[in-house]
Amino acid sequence: xxxxxxxxxxxxxxxxxxxxxxAVVVGILGxxxxxxxxxxxxxxxxxxxxxxxxxxxxxxxxDFLLNNEINYTIPNPDQYIEVANxxxxxxxxxxxxxxxxxxxxxxxxxxxxxxxxxxxxxKKVTGIYKKVISGNxxxxxxxxxxxxxxxxxxxxxxxxxxxxxxxxxxxxxTITYGAFIVVGMYQTSNNLYDESHIFVRINDLGKLAxxxxxxxxxxxxxxxxxxTSLVFNKLSSSFKQQIDNKSIDMRTWEQLEPLLKSMIEMTxxxxxxxxxxxxxxxxxxxxxxxxMAILERxxxxxxxxxxxxxxxxxxxxxxxxxxxxxxxxxxxxxxMSYGLVEYYAHYGLDFGSMGSGMSYIGYDSIVYFxxxxxxxLASFILVAITAVLSSISPSIKALKLxxxxxxxxxx
Amino acid sequence: xSIIQINNLHKTYTDTKVPVKAVNGISLSIExxxxxAIVGPSGSGKTTFLNLMGGLDTPTEGDILxxxxxxxxxxxxxxxxxxxxxxxFVFQSYNLIPVLTAIENVAFIMExxxxxxxxxxxxxxxxxxKTGLEGKENYRPGELSGGQQQRVSVARALASKPKFILADExxxxxxxxxxxxxxxxxxxxxxxxxxxxxxxxxxxxxMDKARRIVTIDDGKVxxxx
Numbered sequence: 001x002x003x004x005x006x007x008x009x010x011x012x013x014x015x016x017x018x019x020x021x022x023a024v025v026v027g028i029l030g031x032x033x034x035x036x037x038x039x040x041x042x043x044x045x046x047x048x049x050x051x052x053x054x055x056x057x058x059x060x061x062x063d064f065l066l067n068n069e070i071n072y073t074i075p076n077p078d079q080y081i082e083v084a085n086x087x088x089x090x091x092x093x094x095x096x097x098x099x100x101x102x103x104x105x106x107x108x109x110x111x112x113x114x115x116x117x118x119x120x121x122x123k124k125v126t127g128i129y130k131k132v133i134s135g136n137x138x139x140x141x142x143x144x145x146x147x148x149x150x151x152x153x154x155x156x157x158x159x160x161x162x163x164x165x166x167x168x169x170x171x172x173x174t175i176t177y178g179a180f181i182v183v184g185m186y187q188t189s190n191n192l193y194d195e196s197h198i199f200v201r202i203n204d205l206g207k208l209a210x211x212x213x214x215x216x217x218x219x220x221x222x223x224x225x226x227x228t229s230l231v232f233n234k235l236s237s238s239f240k241q242q243i244d245n246k247s248i249d250m251r252t253w254e255q256l257e258p259l260l261k262s263m264i265e266m267t268x269x270x271x272x273x274x275x276x277x278x279x280x281x282x283x284x285x286x287x288x289x290x291x292m293a294i295l296e297r298x299x300x301x302x303x304x305x306x307x308x309x310x311x312x313x314x315x316x317x318x319x320x321x322x323x324x325x326x327x328x329x330x331x332x333x334x335x336m337s338y339g340l341v342e343y344y345a346h347y348g349l350d351f352g353s354m355g356s357g358m359s360y361i362g363y364d365s366i367v368y369f370x371x372x373x374x375x376x377l378a379s380f381i382l383v384a385i386t387a388v389l390s391s392i393s394p395s396i397k398a399l400k401l402x403x404x405x406x407x408x409x410x411x
Numbered sequence: 412x413s414i415i416q417i418n419n420l421h422k423t424y425t426d427t428k429v430p431v432k433a434v435n436g437i438s439l440s441i442e443x444x445x446x447x448a449i450v451g452p453s454g455s456g457k458t459t460f461l462n463l464m465g466g467l468d469t470p471t472e473g474d475i476l477x478x479x480x481x482x483x484x485x486x487x488x489x490x491x492x493x494x495x496x497x498x499x500f501v502f503q504s505y506n507l508i509p510v511l512t513a514i515e516n517v518a519f520i521m522e523x524x525x526x527x528x529x530x531x532x533x534x535x536x537x538x539x540x541k542t543g544l545e546g547k548e549n550y551r552p553g554e555l556s557g558g559q560q561q562r563v564s565v566a567r568a569l570a571s572k573p574k575f576i577l578a579d580e581x582x583x584x585x586x587x588x589x590x591x592x593x594x595x596x597x598x599x600x601x602x603x604x605x606x607x608x609x610x611x612x613x614x615x616x617x618m619d620k621a622r623r624i625v626t627i628d629d630g631k632v633x634x635x636x
Contacts, residue, residue, distance in 0.1 A: 001515065001522050008510035303506040306467055308495025308523055308571070310488070404468045 002313055006320035013293070017325060020289050024329025024383060025336060027282045031275035032337035032379055036344065036369030042267045043370045044189075045363055046260050047225075051127045052188050053197075054253040055094075055219035056228045057235065062249040064216055065256075068100055070171050073214035075247055081121075083238050084220045089227045092124025095215040097205045101168040103148075103198060105156045112152065112198050114166055116205030125221040128186050128199060135160045135184035144204055146180035149194025150187040158182050164198070171210035178208040189364040228252050275379060279386040286387060290322055290394035298401060305403040314398055319391040326387030330380050338376070344369035414574050414607060415441040415464065420473035422459050422630075433459040434470070435630035441575070444605040446598065448612050448621035456630035457611040458579060464609070465498050465577045466490045478574055495523055499568030499576035503583045505560040507552040507567070513539060514548040517566045524571060531570075538566040542596060558589025565597060575607035582614050594620045 010017045050056060059080055064072040074080070077095050084093040097116035102109055119138040123129050128147070129137035138145050146164055148156075158164060160182055167177040180200055188194055206212040222231055232252050242248045254261040294301065301314060348366035351358060358365055422434040433456045441447060449457045462468040464475060466482050475482050477497060485493055494500075507516045514535045521531035539548055542562040552560050561581060568576045578597075582590040598620055600606050610617055618624055626634040 001511075001519055005508065005510060005519075012510060299504075300506070300508065303500075303502065304508075305491070306465070306494065307500055307520055307567075308491055310491055310523075313523070404462050 002317050003320055006317050007324055009293070009297075009317075009321050010324055013296075016289055016292070020286060020325050021329040021332065023282055023285050024326055025333040027278040028330060028333025028379055028383065029337050029340065031271070031278050032334070032371055032376065033340055033369075034274050035271035035375050036337075036341040036371045037349065037367060038267045038271055039372070039375075040345070040370040041363055041367045042263050044368060046264065048189055048364070049257060049260055050221075050225060050253055052131065053126070053190070053193060054256055055125050055221045056225060057220040057222075057232055057250060057252055058256060059218040059220070059239075059248050059250050060216065062246050065249065065251075068098065068216075070099060070169065070209055070211060070216075073211060073216055074218060077215045077218055080218050080239065080248070084218075084235065087231060087234060089222050089224065089231050091221045091223050092121065093218060093220045094118065094121040094125040095202060096122075096217040096219060097202055097209065097211065097214070098216045099168050099205065099209055101166045103152070103156065104165045104167065105158060105162065108156045110152070110155060110195075112166075112196055114168070114205060115197060115199050116202040117199055118202050122199075125219045128188070131186040131188050132184045133187045135182070137184055137186075138199060138201055140201075142181070142183050144178070144180050145183040145201065147184040147186055147199040148182055149197060150185045151191050151194040152196070152198065153182070153185050155195060158185075160185070166198075166200075166208070168209060170208070176208060176210075178204070180204070189358075228254075271375065272378070275382060279382055282383075283386050283390045286322060286325065286390035287393050289325075290318065290391060291397060293321070294318065294394045294398045301398050302401050302403045302405065305401065311399045315395045318395040318398055319388060322387045322391035322394075323384065326383050330383040333383075334376055334380055337371075337379075341369045341371045413440045414443045414478055415439070415609075416474075416476040417464070418474045418476075420460070420463060420475065421471045422456075422463060422468065423471045432630050434463060436473075437627070437630070437632055438473075439625065439632065439635070441607065441609065443574075443607055444601065445623055446601045446608050446621055447623040447625060448610045448618050449625050449627060450612060450618060451627040451633075453613075455627045457627050459630075460627060461577050461579050461609070461611045465500065466494050495520070495571060497574045499571055499573035501561070501564050501568050501576060501578035501581045503580040505552065505557070505564045505584075507560055507563055509552050512549045512551055513544060513555065513563045513566075516552070516563055517570050520567055520571045534570060535566070538569055539563070541569075541600070542566045543592075556589065557585050558592055561585060561589070561593055562596065565593070565600070569600070569604075569606065575609060578608060578610045580612055580614075581610060582612065582617055587616075590614065590616055 059074060061072040061074050063069065081093045081095065084090050095118060099114050101112055101114045103112045132147065133150060138147055148158060148164065162182045164180045164182055165177055166180060167175060170176045186194065203212065206214065222228060232250065235250060236243065239248060239250065243250060304314060345368050348368045351365045417437055417439040420434050420437045424431040424433060437460060449460060451457045459468065463470050470483060482490065482493060508519065511519060517535035517538055518531040521534060536548065539545060542565055544559060544562055547555060547559060555563065582593060585593060594617060597608055601608055610621065612618065624636055625632055
C-alpha cells in the first residue's frame with residue numbers, strides 16, 4: 001500500500017508533477033539527442049574512414065609506417081591476399097603501392113599521396129569508385145589513367161582528360177616523372193583526403209617507381225567492422241612466422257588512426273558528461289519539488305509517525321514518489337528520444353551551408369543520428385539513480401519531523 | 412484492572428526563554444473500559460499530558476506504565492512499534508490519508524502491523540459497519556462529511572486493536588448533530604468492546620457523556636470525579 005500511496009500522492013498536485021515529468025523528458029531528450037548527434041557524426045566519420053580510406057586491417061613492411069621509403073615493400077604479397085580471401089569475414093583484400101609525390105599541371109603544383117591499386121581488387125576494399133562524380137573509375141582499358149579528388153582538381157585546375165604530371169623519387173632515389181590522364185574525379189566527405197590522394201593503376205605506378213610487382217600495403221576489408229579483432233587475431237596466427245621475423249607488420253584501423261578511436265571514446269565520455277550535467281540540474285528541480293511536497297504534507301507525515309509508521313517506511317514512501325516521477329518522465333523521455341533519434345537516423349540532420357566547413361574536418365554535412373541500446377538503458381538507470389539521490393534530502397527533512405509538533409500544528 | 416499507571420509525571424519545556432512546566436507532577440491510574448475526559452482551560456497541559464500518555468513525547472520526570480510496561484524505557488523505534496500495537500489515536504482534524512479511501516485508511520494501520528490483506532480488508536469492513544459507514548467504504552476523505560471522517564478516524568484507531576484510544580479534542584471541528592452521533596457511537600463501542608477512551612476536551616457535551624472527568628490546571632490534577 002505504501003507504493004500505492006506514493007503513486008497517488010504524485011497526482012495530488014498534478015501540475016507540479018507534470019512539470020517535473022516534463023523536465024525529466026526534456027532532460028532525456030537533450031541527453032539522448034546530443035548523444036545521437038555526436039555518436040552519429042563520429043560513427044559516420046569512422047565508417048567513411050574505414051570504407052574509403054583505411055579499410056579494416058592493413059599489412060606493411062614493418063619500417064614503412066615510420067618512413068614511407070619506396071623500397072620498404074612486402075615480400076611475396078600474394079600469399080597474404082590468398083589467406084585473407086579464404087576467410088568468410090573478409091570482403092576483399094587489395095595490394096597497393098603508396099608514394100609521396102608532387103602533382104603538377106601547367107598552372108599549379110601540390111604534394112600528394114599517389115596510390116597504385118588493382119581496380120577490381122580495390123573496389124572490394126574501398127568505396128572510392130562509388131564516390132566518382134565525373135568521368136570513370138580506373139579500369140584496364142584506359143591509357144595511364146588517374147582518378148583525382150574534386151578538391152585537388154579545382155586546386156590544380158584539372159578537367160577530365162587533362163594531363164597530370166607526377167614527380168617522385170624512384171627505387172634508386174632518382175627523381176622521375178610520369179604523365180597521367182585524368183579519367184575521373186571523386187568526392188568524399190573529407191576535403192583534406194580528396195585534396196591529397198590520387199589513384200592510379202598499380203602497374204603504371206610500379207613501372208614509374210621501379211618497383212614493378214612489389215607492394216607497400218595490403219588493405220583488408222571486412223563485412224562487419226565488429227569482427228576486426230577476431231580477423232586480426234586469426235590473421236596474426238596465420239602470419240605468425242612473417243610477423244615474428246619482421247617481414248610484415250599488421251595493424252587494425254584503430255592502430256593506424258588512434259585519433260579515430262580516441263574520438264569514439266571522447267564522444268562516449270562527453271555524451272555521459274552532458275547527460276550527467278543535465279541530470280544534476282534535474283536533481284535540484286526534483287529536490288525543490290519534493291521538499292515543497294513534504295512541507296505541504298508535514299501534518300500528514302507527523303500523523304503517520306504518530307500512528308506507528310516507521311521512519312524507514314516514510315523514507316521509502318518519499319523515495320518511491322520521486323522514483324515514480326522519474327520513471328514516468330524517464331519512460332516518456334526515452335520514447336520521445338527514440339522517435340527523435342529514429343527520425344534523424346532515417347532522414348539525417350542537414351547542416352546545409354555549414355556542411356562545407358564540416359567536410360574540411362572530415363565530416364558529412366548530413367548527420368544521421370545513432371544511439372546504442374546501452375546508452376538508452378544507461379540514461380534510464382542514471383535518471384532512476386538521480387531520483388533516488390534527490391529523494392534523500394526531502395526524506396531527511398520528513399524524518400526530522402517531530403510527531404508532537406505536527407500534531408500540535410494539527411490541533 | 413489498571414491499564415495506565417502514571418506516577419509523578421513532569422514535563423518541562425526548556426527550549427523557551429523561561430522553562431515551562433506543562434505537566435507538573437501528575438499521578439493517575441486509568442482502568443480498562445473507562446470513558447474518561449481530561450478537561451481544563453487552554454494551556455493547562457492536557458494536550459501535553461495526552462502526548463506523554465501516547466508516547467509521542469518523553470517526560471522530564473516520572474513514569475508511565477502501560478499494561479505494566481514503562482514506556483520511558485523504550486527507545487524511539489520501540490516507541491513507534493508500541494504506539495502501533497497498543498495505542499489508538501483520534502485527532503481533532505481527523506487526519507486521514509487523503510489519497511486513500513475510507514476502507515484503505517482503516518486497513519492501512521493493519522498493513523503496518525503486518526496483517527494479511529484479506530484479513531485486514533474483512534476487519535476494516537466490519538469496523539466501518541460498526542462505525543455506521545457501511546456503503547461509504549470507497550469514499551475518499553474529501554468526499555465525506557466531518558462527522559463521517561471522524562468516524563473513519565475512530566475505525567482506524569480501533570483497527571490496531573489498541574489497549575486504549577487517545578482522542579485529542581475529537582469533536583472540536585464537528586457540528587452538534589455530528590458530535591452527538593460520534594459520542595453515542597464511541598460510548599457504544601466503549602460498552603460493547605470494553606474499549607478504553609481517553610479524551611481531552613473543552614466540550615461540555617463530551618464531559619456529559621464521560622464517566623470520569625479529570626480536570627487539569629497548571630499541569631496538575633485539580634479534580635478527579
